Amino acid sequence: xxxxxxxxxxxxxxxxxxxxxxxxxxxxxxxxxxxxxxxxxxxxxxxxxxxxxxxxxxxxxxxxxxxxxxxxxxxxxxxxxxxxxxxxxxxxxxxxxxxxxxxxxxxxxxxxxxxxxxxxxxxxxxxxxxxxxxxxxxxxxxxxxxxxxxxxxxxxxxxxxxxxxxxxxxxxxxxxxxxxxxxxxxxxxxxxxxxxxxxxxxxxxxxxxxxxxxxxxxxxxxxxxxxxxxxxxxxxxxxxxxxxxxxxxxxxxxxxxxxxxxxxxxxxxxxxxxxxxxxxxxxxxxxxxxxxxxxxxxxxxxxxxxxxxxxxxxxxxxxxxxxxxxxxxxxxxxxxxxxxxxxxxxxxxxxxxxxxxxxxxxxxxxxxxxxxxxxxxxxxxxxx
Numbered sequence: 001x002x003x004x005x006x007x008x009x010x011x012x013x014x015x016x017x018x019x020x021x022x023x024x025x026x027x028x029x030x031x032x033x034x035x036x037x038x039x040x041x042x043x044x045x046x047x048x049x050x051x052x053x054x055x056x057x058x059x060x061x062x063x064x065x066x067x068x069x070x071x072x073x074x075x076x077x078x079x080x081x082x083x084x085x086x087x088x089x090x091x092x093x094x095x096x097x098x099x100x101x102x103x104x105x106x107x108x109x110x111x112x113x114x115x116x117x118x119x120x121x122x123x124x125x126x127x128x129x130x131x132x133x134x135x136x137x138x139x140x141x142x143x144x145x146x147x148x149x150x151x152x153x154x155x156x157x158x159x160x161x162x163x164x165x166x167x168x169x170x171x172x173x174x175x176x177x178x179x180x181x182x183x184x185x186x187x188x189x190x191x192x193x194x195x196x197x198x199x200x201x202x203x204x205x206x207x208x209x210x211x212x213x214x215x216x217x218x219x220x221x222x223x224x225x226x227x228x229x230x231x232x233x234x235x236x237x238x239x240x241x242x243x244x245x246x247x248x249x250x251x252x253x254x255x256x257x258x259x260x261x262x263x264x265x266x267x268x269x270x271x272x273x274x275x276x277x278x279x280x281x282x283x284x285x286x287x288x289x290x291x292x293x294x295x296x297x298x299x300x301x302x303x304x305x306x307x308x309x310x311x312x313x314x315x316x317x318x319x320x321x322x323x324x325x326x327x328x329x330x331x332x333x334x335x336x337x338x339x340x341x342x343x344x345x346x347x348x349x350x351x352x353x354x355x356x357x358x359x360x361x362x363x364x365x366x367x368x369x370x371x372x373x374x375x376x377x378x379x380x381x382x383x384x
Contacts, residue, residue, distance in 0.1 A: 010296040010307040011054065012316020018047040019319040021260055023326040023353055026149070027334070027346050046285040047260055048152070049218055050293050055156055056163065056222020057229070057297070059084075063167055064226075072168065081165035088160050089132070090376075092153050094368040096132055098360060099147040099324040106328040107146060111335050132157050137209040149327045155215030163219045175227065179220040186217035187283065221290070229297050237300050246301040252292050253303070259285045321364070322357035329353055 025045065062084065066072050072080055104126065108114045114122065126146055128139025135154035145151075166174050237245060296304050329349045337345065 007313060008297060008299060009309055009312040009316065010299055010304040011293070012319075013307040013312035014050060014292065014296055015054075015319040016312070016315035016322075018050055019322050020350060021047050023322065023330070023350055024346055026326060026330045027349050047256075047289060048214075049286045050289050051152070052155070052215060052218025053222040053225065053290060053293055055160065056219035056224075057226050058222075059160060059164055059219065060167065060223045060226035063164065063171070077165055077168035080168040081161055084164045085157070085161040088157050090369075090372055092156055093132060094364065094372070095320065095324050095360070096147075096150050096153040097130060098363070099150055099153070099327065100126065100130055102325070102328040103147040103331060106332045110332040135159070135209055135211045135215060137212070147327055149323060151211050152323070155211060155219075159212065159215035159219050163216065163223060167223060174220075175224055179224040182220040183217050183224070186213045189213070191283065225290075225294065229294060232294065232298050235298075235300070242301055245295065246303055249292070249295045249301045249303050252288050252295070256285065256288050256292055259288070318354065318357045318361055321360040322353050325356035325360055326353040329356070 063072075063080075066080070104119075104123070108119060108122070128134065129145055129147070129150065131139065132150075132154050133139075134145065135151055135158050163174075166178055170178075295301060296307070299305060299308060326349070329352050333349055333352075334340075334345060340348075
């Protein structure tokens with residue numbers, strides 16, 4: 001009998017909140033009305049660690065569920081990984097295309113003012129971006145991408161497949177050796193080289209896109225943490241223990257909120273680039289966010305229990321759609337209204353992003369996913 005999955009709505013709340021942080025940070029990059037504000041949310045790039053770690057965590061949960069149902073028996077690791085890849089493409093690829101399409105139209109009309117007659121050529125030139133593999137470096141040129149935020153979708157597809165294969169090939173070896181090794185090598189390389197965690201940096205003497213390393217490290221960390229988190233969930237806390245864990249979590253949350261909002265240039269510089277050994281903030285923020293994530297997954301403290309509600313669930317579901325929607329607004333509105341007050345512009349874009357995300361959610365739930373299911377069913381019927 002298939003076990004019913006219990007959703008952790010506290011995690012969904014943090015998904016939503018950190019998506020808002022990312023939206024706000026991207027508004028800064030495109031805002032031209034006020035100078036000196038581009039480092040507000042200077043540490044925002046580091047919050048992506050929560051999304052990558054969670055991707056790895058749920059990847060491992062998916063693998064464990066498949067194993068418990070007997071779906072991995074006598075099935076090669078390659079076929080298991082291919083099945084997982086198929087599910088990821090079905091879920092994420094329509095959203096990637098939606099993000100590219102909205103940014104393509106919005107930027108051509110409001111930012112670049114390209115005549116419609118040039119659109120077919122521009123569209124064809126973006127085929128590599130639409131492939132979903134830009135994180136490998138193929139077709140990757142951040143200034144030339146219509147939808148730069150699509151790198152994250154590419155990470156989930158490409159790195160998710162690679163990590164799943166390694167787990168299916170030798171689960172124990174990956175949890176105990178390969179996964180930790182990937183994490184240590186990537187984070188150690190960033191620290192010693194000063195490359196920083198920005199996805200668009202080139203790493204290892206321009207051999208690989210930095211986002212690929214970041215995706216492999218984050219997803220691998222989520223896989224490695226899966227089993228320890230399951231163990232922590234089983235620990236029973238008394239009233240005092242819950243209170244102390246709540247106080248500790250409140251301190252972590254306060255630090256994370258301050259760090260990602262900080263306009264200290266060191267936070268932004270530590271993410272994008274820096275001298276070897278100086279970008280320590282990248283690690284401090286990332287470590288704090290990982291601690292926050294683990295506590296939320298445990299759901300033993302009073303803060304996490306309070307956040308475990310239907311509203312958080314709804315907000316968390318909308319987060320991926322907000323991420324897809326936000327870039328078009330962040331690109332266009334600051335150009336169309338260059339003299340608008342900064343914080344008014346930020347609030348307006350966040351509201352528009354939220355509403356557009358709801359629309360994209362409806363499209364996905366009632367058009368994209370049902371349409372893909374019908375196509376798959378039709379294909380299976382014809383090939384039987």
